Amino acid sequence: MNCPEIQDLLSPWLDGELSPDEREQVVEHLSGCQHCTQTLSRLQGLDASLRSQLAPQPEQLARLAERLAGALGATSTRAVTPSRTARFKGWPAVAAAALVLGVVLVPAFQWDGDWGANPGFKAITGNPQFEPLSIAQLVHVVGSVSIREPAAADWWTLPAGSPGALEFAAGTHVRTAAGGLCEVVTTCGNRLRLNESTEVALVSTTDVELVTGVVWCRAPSDCRVDMRPPPAAADALANSPEAKSPLPQFICPADTSCVTTSNEGSPWEILAADGMLEIVEAGATRPLNEGEVYRVDHSGLSSQSPVGNSLTAASWMLPLLALKPPGNAELEDWVARLVAQLGETKISYLSENQLRQLGPAGAEPLVRYVERGPAPEDHDRRRRAMMILRDVAPASMTGRMIVLLKDADPAVRVAAAQALRRLHQEDFGVTASQWEAGGPEIEAAIQKWREWESQRARSAVE
Amino acid sequence: MTDAELVQAARQGCPASREQLARRWSRCALAFCLSRVRRADPAEDLAQESLIRALQHLDALEDVHKFGPWLRGICIRVCQDWQRRRSREDRALEQVSENGREKSPLQTLTDFEDRERLRQALETLPEEQREVIWLHYFERRSYDEMAQLLDVARSTVNSRLAAARRSLLQTLSVSVENSP
Numbered sequence: 001m002n003c004p005e006i007q008d009l010l011s012p013w014l015d016g017e018l019s020p021d022e023r024e025q026v027v028e029h030l031s032g033c034q035h036c037t038q039t040l041s042r043l044q045g046l047d048a049s050l051r052s053q054l055a056p057q058p059e060q061l062a063r064l065a066e067r068l069a070g071a072l073g074a075t076s077t078r079a080v081t082p083s084r085t086a087r088f089k090g091w092p093a094v095a096a097a098a099l100v101l102g103v104v105l106v107p108a109f110q111w112d113g114d115w116g117a118n119p120g121f122k123a124i125t126g127n128p129q130f131e132p133l134s135i136a137q138l139v140h141v142v143g144s145v146s147i148r149e150p151a152a153a154d155w156w157t158l159p160a161g162s163p164g165a166l167e168f169a170a171g172t173h174v175r176t177a178a179g180g181l182c183e184v185v186t187t188c189g190n191r192l193r194l195n196e197s198t199e200v201a202l203v204s205t206t207d208v209e210l211v212t213g214v215v216w217c218r219a220p221s222d223c224r225v226d227m228r229p230p231p232a233a234a235d236a237l238a239n240s241p242e243a244k245s246p247l248p249q250f251i252c253p254a255d256t257s258c259v260t261t262s263n264e265g266s267p268w269e270i271l272a273a274d275g276m277l278e279i280v281e282a283g284a285t286r287p288l289n290e291g292e293v294y295r296v297d298h299s300g301l302s303s304q305s306p307v308g309n310s311l312t313a314a315s316w317m318l319p320l321l322a323l324k325p326p327g328n329a330e331l332e333d334w335v336a337r338l339v340a341q342l343g344e345t346k347i348s349y350l351s352e353n354q355l356r357q358l359g360p361a362g363a364e365p366l367v368r369y370v371e372r373g374p375a376p377e378d379h380d381r382r383r384r385a386m387m388i389l390r391d392v393a394p395a396s397m398t399g400r401m402i403v404l405l406k407d408a409d410p411a412v413r414v415a416a417a418q419a420l421r422r423l424h425q426e427d428f429g430v431t432a433s434q435w436e437a438g439g440p441e442i443e444a445a446i447q448k449w450r451e452w453e454s455q456r457a458r459s460a461v462e
Numbered sequence: 463m464t465d466a467e468l469v470q471a472a473r474q475g476c477p478a479s480r481e482q483l484a485r486r487w488s489r490c491a492l493a494f495c496l497s498r499v500r501r502a503d504p505a506e507d508l509a510q511e512s513l514i515r516a517l518q519h520l521d522a523l524e525d526v527h528k529f530g531p532w533l534r535g536i537c538i539r540v541c542q543d544w545q546r547r548r549s550r551e552d553r554a555l556e557q558v559s560e561n562g563r564e565k566s567p568l569q570t571l572t573d574f575e576d577r578e579r580l581r582q583a584l585e586t587l588p589e590e591q592r593e594v595i596w597l598h599y600f601e602r603r604s605y606d607e608m609a610q611l612l613d614v615a616r617s618t619v620n621s622r623l624a625a626a627r628r629s630l631l632q633t634l635s636v637s638v639e640n641s642p
């Protein structure tokens with residue numbers, strides 16, 4: 001290529017818009033052409049100037065976003081933010097343009113001839129971010145879901161099959177119909193899933209009012225969910241002669257999830273939780289331990305009891321999890337927990353003989369159950385499961401048996417070592433009593449088992 | 463959601479979809495208006511007016527997949543109307559303001575020492591070249607996106623942007639030579 005041809009490519013070259021072949025030709029030419037290199041250098045200087053001087057300023061975008069929010073909101077209840085130019089009284093033509101905007105486009109607003117003095121003219125306040133309206137996003141929908149904009153009276157139903165990624169303003173209500181489910185993620189990462197016939201109000205990124213139905217929520221490591229009944233329920237209780245105390249609220253702290261319901265019998269009730277929730281009662285906060293549930297009735301009386309299974313309480317979420325891309329860790333974890341629960345059910349309700357008769361095919365739920373770790377007062381069942389695995393675990397579970405060699409329960413360690421000896425005729429010279437006692441010998445043996453496993457994996461690949 | 467899905471939902475009365483369209487396109491509308499009226503204050507007003515007008519008349523959009531090009535058409539008409547409406551007095555006022563009372567878009571953007579020369583150089587460009595400059599530097603649009611928005615070939619976007627840069631370099635080098 002000659003210089004004029006190369007110079008035609010310098011502009012798209014700066015923008016990264018050339019094909020690999022063209023890029024190569026430009027680079028090759030530049031390496032031997034001082035004239036084109038100088039042109040490129042000047043273009044780069046111009047590019048840097050334009051880049052710095054034409055870049056949008058955040059406050060400029062925030063101002064426009066705020067004004068748009070005001071103008072759009074004015075069609076429901078809010079008044080429009082006046083255009084900055086329109087406030088400049090000495091500019092009649094622009095004021096006229098703004099008048100056209102105000103009268104034609106925002107019929108709720110009436111101009112009285114004086115922009116500054118109009119009493120109905122309220123500036124939209126709030127943090128001027130680029131997207132001041134958005135506090136949450138709808139990410140998954142199953143069936144029929146409706147939304148109600150802040151301060152609006154009407155509900156609007158999403159079209160059937162509507163995908164997610166719809167953004168919500170603070171104060172939006174979301175409602176699922178019978179058979180409907182949806183998932184909402186707030187800007188701080190809180191995840192809410194609504195069961196059918198459920199309604200919530202998204203007050204802010206962290207505050208949620210549960211109006212009715214069943215909601216699962218999870219807070220990420222740097223946020224939390226404050227769940228409370230709608231103000232109407234709290235007010236009704238405050239004015240009720242039977243009221244015993246202010247209506248408690250609860251907090252789902254970071255890295256915690258829970259399932260909550262609100263129904264005719266209770267303004268809210270925690271059905272299950274993974275992690276320790278915080279209950280706010282009469283101004284004081286106290287923890288609710290994992291595995292406990294909590295209920296408030298309409299007179300404000302609360303009760304606490306040690307039940308609640310998050311798998312059962314949130315099993316309605318499975319259609320939402322199935323919408324996620326393959327390989328999602330949450331679904332895999334869910335399946336693992338379900339299988340573990342199946343193992344727990346089997347060990348609780350089937351006789352040992354029946355379980356042994358299932359052979360290796362029945363081992364998966366049992367090993368999942370054992371891997372879940374010991375629950376309080378559950379040692380006996382877990383040990384019984386491990387005794388069966390000792391005799392039926394297939395060779396494909398070798399790695400998992402090696403992991404169980406480190407279990408806190410001595411009986412589980414012994415059974416795992418015995419399963420490995422049965423499968424591979426190897427014990428590395430460690431006796432059952434040594435596995436039971438723990439100590440340095442078993443650490444060395446576990447290391448040997450790991451090396452043995454790695455070696456076996458390498459051999460399989462070769 | 464795609465623009466087409468948002469448009470369809472907004473047509474059915476979904477306010478959230480309407481607001482999302484406004485958020486998604488506000489910056490681009492501002493770029494269209496800045497490239498035409500060259501002054502930040504009216505450009506913001508006109509971008510707002512264009513977007514609101516578009517959202518109020520979504521039924522007039524024939525191809526829901528072309529919200530961007532359609533919005534551009536509205537921005538152009540709104541800017542042209544605004545320019546026509548300006549009376550001589552307004553122009554005189556603007557002349558006064560340009561001498562110090564009001565700010566140009568570039569002046570509001572940065573305090574770069576060459577901004578005035580760059581502003582003047584930009585104003586010498588034909589409108590279609592100025593438009594790709596604003597879309598590229600203000601809105602960070604790729605060539606393909608600009609081609610789609612402007613309803614022209616990608617090669618046309620390339621040639622407009624290259625021509626704009628050549629003109630700017632030439633104008634600025636003359637300006638530097640003439641500066642004291």
